[in-house]
Amino acid sequence: xxxxxxxxxxxFLTLLAVGYxxxxxxxxxxxxxxxxxxxxxxxxxxxxxxxxxxxHLPQQVRLVSGSAVVGSDYxxxxxxxxxxxxxxxxxxxxxxxxxxxxxxxxxxKEEARRHGYRLVVNVKIESSNITGGNRGGLPAVEAFAxxxxxxxxxxxxxxxxx
Amino acid sequence: MSNPFDEKSTxxxxxxxxxxxxxxVKSHLGVVQGSTVRAKHAGKDIxxxxxxxxxxxxxxxxxxxxxxxxxxxxxxxQQAKSVGANAIxxxxxxxxxxxxxxxxxxAYGTAVILE
Numbered sequence: 001x002x003x004x005x006x007x008x009x010x011x012f013l014t015l016l017a018v019g020y021x022x023x024x025x026x027x028x029x030x031x032x033x034x035x036x037x038x039x040x041x042x043x044x045x046x047x048x049x050x051x052x053x054x055x056h057l058p059q060q061v062r063l064v065s066g067s068a069v070v071g072s073d074y075x076x077x078x079x080x081x082x083x084x085x086x087x088x089x090x091x092x093x094x095x096x097x098x099x100x101x102x103x104x105x106x107x108x109k110e111e112a113r114r115h116g117y118r119l120v121v122n123v124k125i126e127s128s129n130i131t132g133g134n135r136g137g138l139p140a141v142e143a144f145a146x147x148x149x150x151x152x153x154x155x156x157x158x159x160x161x162x
Numbered sequence: 163m164s165n166p167f168d169e170k171s172t173x174x175x176x177x178x179x180x181x182x183x184x185x186x187v188k189s190h191l192g193v194v195q196g197s198t199v200r201a202k203h204a205g206k207d208i209x210x211x212x213x214x215x216x217x218x219x220x221x222x223x224x225x226x227x228x229x230x231x232x233x234x235x236x237x238x239x240q241q242a243k244s245v246g247a248n249a250i251x252x253x254x255x256x257x258x259x260x261x262x263x264x265x266x267x268x269a270y271g272t273a274v275i276l277e
Binding site for chain 2: 012015018022023026027028030037046050052057058059060061062063064065068070071072073074076077100103121122124126128129139142144146147150
């Protein structure tokens, strides 16, 4: 018996180890960046409500959106495949969806801020499995957030064309 | 392609609100929609496959879907313009994955004339 007989196992365990360490590092980095930017963008308000405050004032509107596709790592996939045997909470994929959604909302807020808006209403969040395959497809989720950004019409241009 | 979300370049207001504050709807012109089906690039797919070992954002896909949404919105805007609308309200987006590696993006809303 030589090490070649164990090649499959070596490859599998290497991928698992790479997935575990690289995936965890990437995830904690991403969460740190999300938390930091969430604080920075706390002044851009986002609501799921349909009715904007002060609805009687004319407002300038813009549809703003943000999206993120986040892929899972090899370790998460392995853990998830074990989890499907016994059922229950798939924590490894929960964090994936959480990251994708928060990132999408942040990008939406960033777009709003870039155009000078401080308020986004009627925020909708949609997530989809873009790779489409339960079997064979790469496990990746897309989160897409969109909403209407509002700001009062600037007094300098009162007769802005609608 | 001009940015379909930019009111100044298209002359058309897009919003996912049903009622815009301070604006009155003069007439409804019905539903307008735009869609596009996009497939992934094989090269990007291979890169994504590698990325799936270490995890993290698949930037190629994010951009792909972003472009697809812009395209769908652009088509919706064109349709709204052709019926003479100056705004699209209650805009919704849906994503359907048709087969493995292809997705349809649909944008739809109500074309209206605002006062």
